[in-house]
Amino acid sequence: MSRLHRLLKIAQVVAHQRLDTLIPIERLPAPWRPLLGRFSPMRLLPENHKSRGERLRLALEELGPIFVKFGQMLSTRRDLLPQDIADELKKLQDQVPPFPAEQAQALIEEALGQNIHQAFQEFSSQPMASASIAQVHAARLHSGEEVVVKVIRPHIDKIMRKDIALLYTFARILLKVWPDSKRLHPVEVVADYEVTLFDELDLLKEAANTSQLRRNFINSGLLYVPKVYWEYSRRNVMVQERIYGIPIAHLDLLRAQGTNMHKLAERGVEIFFTQVFRDNFFHADMHPGNIFVDCTDPNNPQYIGIDCGIVGSLSVEDQNYLARNLLAFFTQDYYEVARLHIESGWVHEDTRANEFAAAIRAVCEPIFEKPLKDISFGQVLMGLFQTARRFNMEVQPQLVLLQKTLLNIEGLGRQLYPDLDLWTTAKPYLENWMKARVGPRGVWRKVKTNFPDWLEQMPELPLLAHDTLAQLKNWEQHQIQQQQALIQVQQEIHQQNARRRARLLGLLVLGLASYLIATDTPVDLLWQHIEQQTWPVWGLILLGGWLLVRG
Numbered sequence: 001m002s003r004l005h006r007l008l009k010i011a012q013v014v015a016h017q018r019l020d021t022l023i024p025i026e027r028l029p030a031p032w033r034p035l036l037g038r039f040s041p042m043r044l045l046p047e048n049h050k051s052r053g054e055r056l057r058l059a060l061e062e063l064g065p066i067f068v069k070f071g072q073m074l075s076t077r078r079d080l081l082p083q084d085i086a087d088e089l090k091k092l093q094d095q096v097p098p099f100p101a102e103q104a105q106a107l108i109e110e111a112l113g114q115n116i117h118q119a120f121q122e123f124s125s126q127p128m129a130s131a132s133i134a135q136v137h138a139a140r141l142h143s144g145e146e147v148v149v150k151v152i153r154p155h156i157d158k159i160m161r162k163d164i165a166l167l168y169t170f171a172r173i174l175l176k177v178w179p180d181s182k183r184l185h186p187v188e189v190v191a192d193y194e195v196t197l198f199d200e201l202d203l204l205k206e207a208a209n210t211s212q213l214r215r216n217f218i219n220s221g222l223l224y225v226p227k228v229y230w231e232y233s234r235r236n237v238m239v240q241e242r243i244y245g246i247p248i249a250h251l252d253l254l255r256a257q258g259t260n261m262h263k264l265a266e267r268g269v270e271i272f273f274t275q276v277f278r279d280n281f282f283h284a285d286m287h288p289g290n291i292f293v294d295c296t297d298p299n300n301p302q303y304i305g306i307d308c309g310i311v312g313s314l315s316v317e318d319q320n321y322l323a324r325n326l327l328a329f330f331t332q333d334y335y336e337v338a339r340l341h342i343e344s345g346w347v348h349e350d351t352r353a354n355e356f357a358a359a360i361r362a363v364c365e366p367i368f369e370k371p372l373k374d375i376s377f378g379q380v381l382m383g384l385f386q387t388a389r390r391f392n393m394e395v396q397p398q399l400v401l402l403q404k405t406l407l408n409i410e411g412l413g414r415q416l417y418p419d420l421d422l423w424t425t426a427k428p429y430l431e432n433w434m435k436a437r438v439g440p441r442g443v444w445r446k447v448k449t450n451f452p453d454w455l456e457q458m459p460e461l462p463l464l465a466h467d468t469l470a471q472l473k474n475w476e477q478h479q480i481q482q483q484q485a486l487i488q489v490q491q492e493i494h495q496q497n498a499r500r501r502a503r504l505l506g507l508l509v510l511g512l513a514s515y516l517i518a519t520d521t522p523v524d525l526l527w528q529h530i531e532q533q534t535w536p537v538w539g540l541i542l543l544g545g546w547l548l549v550r551g
């Protein structure tokens with residue numbers, strides 16, 4: 001589909017859903033107002049009585065999977081969108097008709113370089129699931145293991161590139177037409193989406209994330225992650241162990257199995273905090289479709305996680321930021337939160353701690369009005385980010401990703417067990433993390449971490465010491481040489497002065513002798529003769545004496 005064709009399609013959908021009515025005409029710059037307002041051709045179209053959120057959702061659905069996924073992502077950005085729109089966008093489902101099994105088979109054969117029957121003992125042509133980017137088929141390896149094969153949709157990258165380019169165009173038009181939209185960061189939102197989307201195209205990345213997460217929880221009993229079959233995995237094909245579990249959204253089924261729902265809810269929070277604070281590697285696409293439960297032992301339910309396409313990881317500074325802020329928040333020490341932000345340079349050093357603390361207090365106090373069990377960590381963080389943005393803090397995308405994941409986890413936990421007290425479950429993780437960083441254990445760990453580096457440098461130490469000593473010796477010699485040179489110069493100056501004095505004395509004696517001869521004065525009458533002389537002779541005598549003394 002050409003770009004013009006696509007643009008026409010979009011124009012048609014916008015007109016059909018009357019998305020023009022979503023534009024806040026009164027806030028537009030004057031030249032745009034008549035064009036998009038009173039004289040807009042769309043005003044001739046019949047009114048659409050559905051709510052603005054519903055119209056936007058329907059429009060995205062009409063525009064196809066890339067827009068649907070974009071809407072899903074936007075629905076989690078409650079810091080940017082009005083609540084009614086965010087709620088409606090949450091309903092978006094990317095159920096897409098499957099592509100033909102023959103096409104999937106051909107893609108798999110091309111990627112693996114072998115016939116489907118050579119690769120698998122069985123391959124089910126009926127897809128298990130079909131989403132906007134990939135399709136999943138069940139299969140069995142020749143060794144007997146049951147597996148699932150995930151295949152990327154054909155030509156999806158081209159479609160994605162075109163749609164993303166259009167999204168950028170819209171974002172830039174929005175900024176031009178409605179300067180106020182700057183605070184929604186439209187271009188950055190699209191850029192964020194682009195990275196996530198293209199990451200999902202590379203199944204080798206997903207396979208690597210899956211393996212890492214599996215390793216992190218291999219013996220924990222909290223979370224099971226299926227095994228990846230690397231020899232059958234390529235950029236557009238991934239083969240992994242097939243898992244059987246109850247989808248987490250099937251609450252009735254979980255209850256019917258006698259699942260300990262309280263434990264299940266708590267374990268969800270535990271998994272999240274373990275991922276963030278112990279492993280610094282968290283699954284960031286925790287929607288219910290990706291979570292299953294193994295209820296073999298209903299009193300000890302184990303989570304099963306799939307689809308590790310999107311993962312997050314924080315820098316040590318961000319981890320520190322998160323732990324300290326959450327701890328300060330839950331003791332309602334807003335001044336400490338403000339101080340932490342200024343001290344670490346997250347907000348400008350000129351920011352007044354009192355003003356910043358007051359702004360945070362205004363956002364958070366209403367949240368803390370509720371009983372502790374109803375407080376949402378995700379909401380607290382969102383409030384903090386919104387406030388911090390007002391004070392020009394750039395919130396790192398990884399932190400936003402974490403905050404969105406946290407909202408998902410909390411939502412899920414409370415659905416499973418409405419009285420879940422997140423704070424009590426999470427506090428030990430935060431406190432342990434802090435102790436591990438700043439207590440003696442933390443220092444010992446740092447020593448242990450740095451020890452290999454020190455050890456590596458050890459063999460070079462003698463050489464380094466030799467070099468340093470040699471340099472020191474050179475330096476001493478250099479100093480001695482300099483002093484000797486100085487003495488030599490001083491001696492030379494002294495000798496020069498003596499020579500000059502001798503020369504002057506000689507000249508004076510010669511002058512006097514010439515004077516005596518010229519005036520025919522006997523030497524014994526010299527003093528008498530001098531006494532009788534006028535001031536020029538005295539002047540000459542004094543000048544000669546002074547020159548002699550000065551040297």
Ligand SMILES: Nc1ncnc2c1ncn2[C@@H]1O[C@H](COP(=O)(O)OP(=O)(O)OP(=O)(O)O)[C@@H](O)[C@H]1O
Binds near residue numbers: 244
């Ligand atoms: N290892 C597995 N074992 C059993 N079923 C699986 C497995 N992996 C995926 N599935 C099934 O396939 C569906 C889609 O898988 P997955 O979430 O990995 O694909 P996706 O294209 O990324 O989907 P979405 O974008 O909607 O999350 C899952 O909801 C699940 O029903």
